[in-house]
Amino acid sequence: MIEFTTFIQMIIAAVLINNVLLQSFLGIEVIEENVPSPKEIFKLLLALVISVPFASGLGYVVYHQVLFSMNELGEVTRDLTYFMTLISVVIVVIVMLTVAQLIKKVFPKVHELHVNYTNQLITTSLVLGSVLIIVASAQTLLESVLLGVFISIGYGLVLMFLTLIERQLVDAPVLKGFRGLPLRLIILAIIALIVSGFSG
Amino acid sequence: MNNSFKDQVKSSLWLGMFKYNATFILWVALAPVLAITQNLDQAIYLGLIVTLILIVTSLIMSMIKTQQQGLLYQVATLTLIAALVTISEMILQIDQPAIYRGLGIYLPLSTISIYIIFHRAHQKDTTLISNVLSKGASGLGFLMALIIVSIIRSILSSGAIKLFGIQMRLFDVAYSFNSMETAFGSLLVVGLIIGFVNSYVNRGQVK
Numbered sequence: 240m241i242e243f244t245t246f247i248q249m250i251i252a253a254v255l256i257n258n259v260l261l262q263s264f265l266g267i268e269v270i271e272e273n274v275p276s277p278k279e280i281f282k283l284l285l286a287l288v289i290s291v292p293f294a295s296g297l298g299y300v301v302y303h304q305v306l307f308s309m310n311e312l313g314e315v316t317r318d319l320t321y322f323m324t325l326i327s328v329v330i331v332v333i334v335m336l337t338v339a340q341l342i343k344k345v346f347p348k349v350h351e352l353h354v355n356y357t358n359q360l361i362t363t364s365l366v367l368g369s370v371l372i373i374v375a376s377a378q379t380l381l382e383s384v385l386l387g388v389f390i391s392i393g394y395g396l397v398l399m400f401l402t403l404i405e406r407q408l409v410d411a412p413v414l415k416g417f418r419g420l421p422l423r424l425i426i427l428a429i430i431a432l433i434v435s436g437f438s439g
Numbered sequence: 440m441n442n443s444f445k446d447q448v449k450s451s452l453w454l455g456m457f458k459y460n461a462t463f464i465l466w467v468a469l470a471p472v473l474a475i476t477q478n479l480d481q482a483i484y485l486g487l488i489v490t491l492i493l494i495v496t497s498l499i500m501s502m503i504k505t506q507q508q509g510l511l512y513q514v515a516t517l518t519l520i521a522a523l524v525t526i527s528e529m530i531l532q533i534d535q536p537a538i539y540r541g542l543g544i545y546l547p548l549s550t551i552s553i554y555i556i557f558h559r560a561h562q563k564d565t566t567l568i569s570n571v572l573s574k575g576a577s578g579l580g581f582l583m584a585l586i587i588v589s590i591i592r593s594i595l596s597s598g599a600i601k602l603f604g605i606q607m608r609l610f611d612v613a614y615s616f617n618s619m620e621t622a623f624g625s626l627l628v629v630g631l632i633i634g635f636v637n638s639y640v641n642r643g644q645v646k
Binding site: 261262263264265267271321322323324325327328329332363364367368371372375414415416417419421422423427428429431432435 | 469473474514547555622623631
């Protein structure tokens with residue numbers, strides 16, 4: 240079981256201090272064309288909160304049960320960790336397609352909103368990067384699943400900030416060449432500077 | 440060498456590296472550019488690995504005669520790229536362990552970047568040579584972007600350019616901005632470069 244204080248530290252670290260979009264730049268592909276609207280961010284968040292924990296949990300199990308094992312004396316008996324990249328990509332593709340079909344069967348109304356993001360998320364570094372980060376840092380399966388949830392929430396939070404701030408700057412006197420992605424990157428830089436204050 | 444082949448090479452290089460540069464014009468594969476450019480050595484290694492994998496993937500996938508937009512083709516491309524990245528990880532881990540540790544998760548993550556660049560690379564026609572040239576040029580354009588951003592960040596954060604153990608100091612470190620080494624610095628530098636390039640490319644356009 241995870242202690243309460245450790246749980247709170249995990250939330251703050253995953254959502255703010257080690258935010259995947261601000262510190263690791265995972266999932267930045269989503270803002271390259273246009274920033275999703277707040278409603279679309281909620282739908283994206285739904286897709287992520289289901290997919291990322293599922294993928295990280297699966298990745299954790301595959302890593303610790305199949306690719307790497309140690310005996311009671313601490314000696315490595317099997318080390319196939321060089322397959323982790325290939326297996327992570329396969330896990331991400333399978334999980335994304337499976338989750339899309341699951342949502343189609345269980346929540347058909349949500350599915351037509353979610354399906355746009357499945358292909359996008361497969362080609363996004365967020366899910367793959369989250370799996371790799373969580374497999375390297377989580378100690379237990381529960382921790383890997385919880386980290387997946389909080390990483391998704393942290394990503395959605397920063398995306399929401401970005402959307403809301405960009406909407407306020409629609410009428411601002413921004414140079415024509417800086418509208419779009421350059422402005423979004425500068426806004427993210429300022430948010431990253433603010434959030435870095437939380438790390439002390 | 441045939442003149443038309445020379446022209447084809449020049450044209451592919453111009454299109455892939457400058458007119459349709461993956462980072463500054465097409466705005467794709469930004470995660471490695473933002474994350475790896477703290478260190479010029481790592482940026483060069485990653486850029487070279489990406490270029491090589493793009494060339495090998497285009498060679499192999501060009502030989503597979505199938506509908507290019509099909510799901511099977513896309514999955515096969517992604518799997519091939521992931522396999523080549525795994526091989527390059529193994530080689531780098533043995534040959535350059537310090538660079539391998541520095542790249543961290545961004546070497547496996549380059550799978551996605553390579554896949555996106557592979558599909559977005561501009562090509563004039565579907566011949567094998569055109570395919571390989573266009574993907575190789577896009578990879579070189581990505582390498583160029585990594586080098587430019589690394590040099591700028593390195594100069595702003597430490598006043599010097601450090602390359603494979605050689606340091607070229609431009610000004611005293613007291614005048615540098617340490618924050619350029621952080622996430623804030625990388626987002627700001629890349630955002631400003633893309634903004635200036637976009638302004639230059641779209642100059643004179645009324646919108």
